[in-house]
Amino acid sequence: MIEAADTSPTDFIRERIRADLQSGKIKQVVTRFPPEPNGYLHIGHAKAICLSFGVANEFGGRCNLRMDDTNPAAEDQEYVEAIQADLRWLGFSWDGMYYAADYFPQLYTWATQLVEKGLAYVDDQTAEAISASRGTLTAPGKNSPFRDRTPEENLRLFFEMRDGKFGDGQKVLRAKIDMAHANINLRDPVMYRIRHMHHQRTGAKWCIYPMYDWAHGESDSIEGITHSLCTLEFEHHRPLYDWFCDSLGIYKPQQIEFARLNVEYLLTSKRKLLQLVEGGHVQGWDDPRMPTLRGMRRRGYTKEALRAFCKHIGIARFNSTHEHELLDFHLREHLNKTSQRRMAVLDPLKVVIENWPQGEVELVEAINNPEDATSGSRQVPFAGELWIERDDFMENPPKDFFRMAPGREVRLRYGYFVKCTGIDKDADGNITAVRCTYDPLTKGGNAPDGRKVKATIHWVSAAHALDAEVRLLSHLFTVKDPAEQEGHDFLEFLNPKSLVVVRGKLEPSLQDARGGDRYQFERIGYFTCDSKDSKPSELVFLRTVTLKDAWQKAQKKQGK
RNA sequence: UACCCCGUGGUGUAAUUGGUAGCACAGCAGGUUUUGGUCCUGUUAGUUGCUGGUUCGAGUCCAGCCGGGGUAACCA
Numbered sequence: 001m002i003e004a005a006d007t008s009p010t011d012f013i014r015e016r017i018r019a020d021l022q023s024g025k026i027k028q029v030v031t032r033f034p035p036e037p038n039g040y041l042h043i044g045h046a047k048a049i050c051l052s053f054g055v056a057n058e059f060g061g062r063c064n065l066r067m068d069d070t071n072p073a074a075e076d077q078e079y080v081e082a083i084q085a086d087l088r089w090l091g092f093s094w095d096g097m098y099y100a101a102d103y104f105p106q107l108y109t110w111a112t113q114l115v116e117k118g119l120a121y122v123d124d125q126t127a128e129a130i131s132a133s134r135g136t137l138t139a140p141g142k143n144s145p146f147r148d149r150t151p152e153e154n155l156r157l158f159f160e161m162r163d164g165k166f167g168d169g170q171k172v173l174r175a176k177i178d179m180a181h182a183n184i185n186l187r188d189p190v191m192y193r194i195r196h197m198h199h200q201r202t203g204a205k206w207c208i209y210p211m212y213d214w215a216h217g218e219s220d221s222i223e224g225i226t227h228s229l230c231t232l233e234f235e236h237h238r239p240l241y242d243w244f245c246d247s248l249g250i251y252k253p254q255q256i257e258f259a260r261l262n263v264e265y266l267l268t269s270k271r272k273l274l275q276l277v278e279g280g281h282v283q284g285w286d287d288p289r290m291p292t293l294r295g296m297r298r299r300g301y302t303k304e305a306l307r308a309f310c311k312h313i314g315i316a317r318f319n320s321t322h323e324h325e326l327l328d329f330h331l332r333e334h335l336n337k338t339s340q341r342r343m344a345v346l347d348p349l350k351v352v353i354e355n356w357p358q359g360e361v362e363l364v365e366a367i368n369n370p371e372d373a374t375s376g377s378r379q380v381p382f383a384g385e386l387w388i389e390r391d392d393f394m395e396n397p398p399k400d401f402f403r404m405a406p407g408r409e410v411r412l413r414y415g416y417f418v419k420c421t422g423i424d425k426d427a428d429g430n431i432t433a434v435r436c437t438y439d440p441l442t443k444g445g446n447a448p449d450g451r452k453v454k455a456t457i458h459w460v461s462a463a464h465a466l467d468a469e470v471r472l473l474s475h476l477f478t479v480k481d482p483a484e485q486e487g488h489d490f491l492e493f494l495n496p497k498s499l500v501v502v503r504g505k506l507e508p509s510l511q512d513a514r515g516g517d518r519y520q521f522e523r524i525g526y527f528t529c530d531s532k533d534s535k536p537s538e539l540v541f542l543r544t545v546t547l548k549d550a551w552q553k554a555q556k557k558q559g560k
Numbered sequence: 561u562a563c564c565c566c567g568u569g570g571u572g573u574a575a576u577u578g579g580u581a582g583c584a585c586a587g588c589a590g591g592u593u594u595u596g597g598u599c600c601u602g603u604u605a606g607u608u609g610c611u612g613g614u615u616c617g618a619g620u621c622c623a624g625c626c627g628g629g630g631u632a633a634c635c636a
Contacts, residue, residue, distance in 0.1 A: 071635065074636095137562055138562045
């Protein structure tokens with residue numbers, strides 16, 4: 001098991017676990033993934049998931065899934081189920097399924113112990129007063145006038161809190177630490193607040209709910225977590241995490257923090273994602289432009305790509321932002337190997353083959369995936385009227401344009417060589433059709449005389465084409481870091497072109513496409529049949545990611 | 561103005577724990593190609609934030625400085 005780790009990524013966390021295993025400090029590594037069920041998982045969570053589940057797998061340990069459901073205000077059973085589904089989709093299974101709420105009785109007992117030890121007290125101050133007396137980053141706080149109540153009185157009041165004698169906000173239980181501590185988290189943090197509210201798991205059983213700091217470490221302790229991995233912003237909470245365990249005299253796991261994930265153009269803040277949904281800027285949590293796991297899955301991202309990405313980016317304590325290209329790279333890498341190819345024309349231009357035998361239809365053989373010999377081939381109908389991509393024709397091409405142009409011969413993929421002989425235009429001068437002749441000797445795309453063409457373009461027979469809706473998705477934002485634009489709200493940077501809907505012409509075999517099926521539309525990109533909106537009678541495809549496009553890149557560079 | 565963390569090519573990450581810097585992506589150039597994709601080859605780019613110190617030797621250790629991030633919810 002330890003050997004397996006040798007081929008795995010190495011980082012300061014794995015190094016530490018390896019050391020703890022070797023020194024005998026721990027026998028088996030136990031981690032946990034502790035989401036709060038108040039929203040959907042996003043790509044940032046994927047990093048944390050791959051880490052906690054990853055190290056458990058690599059070192060032959062265990063990883064629990066624990067709902068951190070200590071605040072009934074925003075939590076919901078719907079999220080509990082969604083989180084589990086997303087986790088399974090990513091390909092992880094948990095050893096234990098737990099809820100912080102199931103520890104409420106134990107937490108309560110421990111709290112009374114701290115009260116008895118004189119390490120916790122009931123405070124009658126309002127939330128505002130507590131906040132005001134906490135001091136600031138540079139000034140110490142002030143002791144609460146209720147700080148010196150006797151353990152007996154505190155215990156009585158705490159029981160009454162639990163028994164519902166007080167209204168929301170009337171009292172809290174606070175740890176008695178140090179109101180002048182440099183770390184504000186140690187300035188008598190609140191442990192329990194009163195909330196007469198229905199909890200998704202415990203119903204109306206409790207009206208006092210533990211705060212994060214007073215539940216998390218204790219939950220970890222109960223589960224025997226050895227390494228409690230969390231993001232950097234919890235670093236200042238570690239002393240408190242330790243203080244609670246030490247004060248209780250219970251097993252103390254090791255909290256280790258790492259930098260959260262940032263990727264250009266993607267938001268990884270639940271709050272902001274919620275704003276996008278509630279503001280109607282996207283069509284829901286599973287909108288394919290969302291960085292949520294369900295949004296990305298719907299868009300056509302694969303778990304393999306996501307996991308490869310997470311594995312590649314590593315773990316560090318340095319706050320960094322990854323280029324979106326790295327995500328694209330892993331996505332394309334997996335899609336290239338696994339997606340069957342199809343031909344689809346998204347911006348159709350008619351091609352008329354003038355010497356094609358009237359009314360004749362021929363089937364040509366097309367390879368399903370050149371990267372996968374086992375994927376076979378299919379027959380595609382070829383006829384005298386075809387659709388090609390408008391981009392693939394230029395009336396007055398620059399020298400580096402290889403595609404169709406007057407007088408030029410190109411290959412129609414898997415079909416024939418065709419030579420452009422003329423153009424039809426409408427009254428406004430717009431090209432309405434391209435005329436050409438084909439060479440019957442080049443069937444399949446090879447010329448017996450060995451002559452070459454500079455370009456191969458895709459096509460769809462007009463008489464056989466399927467009409468379909470194709471949604472061209474691109475970055476949701478126009479800037480790499482919408483959340484960090486000084487003086488601006490991130491919503492100001494929404495990309496109006498993040499979703500462009502077109503009507504495409506697809507080769508007939510795509511009629512069989514079903515929700516979730518992924519294809520490469522040759523020379524364009526990877527597309528997924530939409531699992532939500534596509535129907536056999538009205539196909540809908542989503543563009544997962546474009547193919548790399550050297551021609552377009554060169555064009556853009558020249559444009560500059 | 562307090563405390564904590566961090567600082568390696570454009571981006572991200574590694575360096576056998578003190579032996580003078582690797583990998584991936586991106587970029588550039590070329591080759592192959594019935595996808596201007598894939599693949600292959602080559603290549604640009606870092607005086608390891610700065611300045612001192614310890615040492616035969618420092619990205620690794622020490623000090624100071626500079627820069628970035630985090631923290632003041634009855635949120636997690």
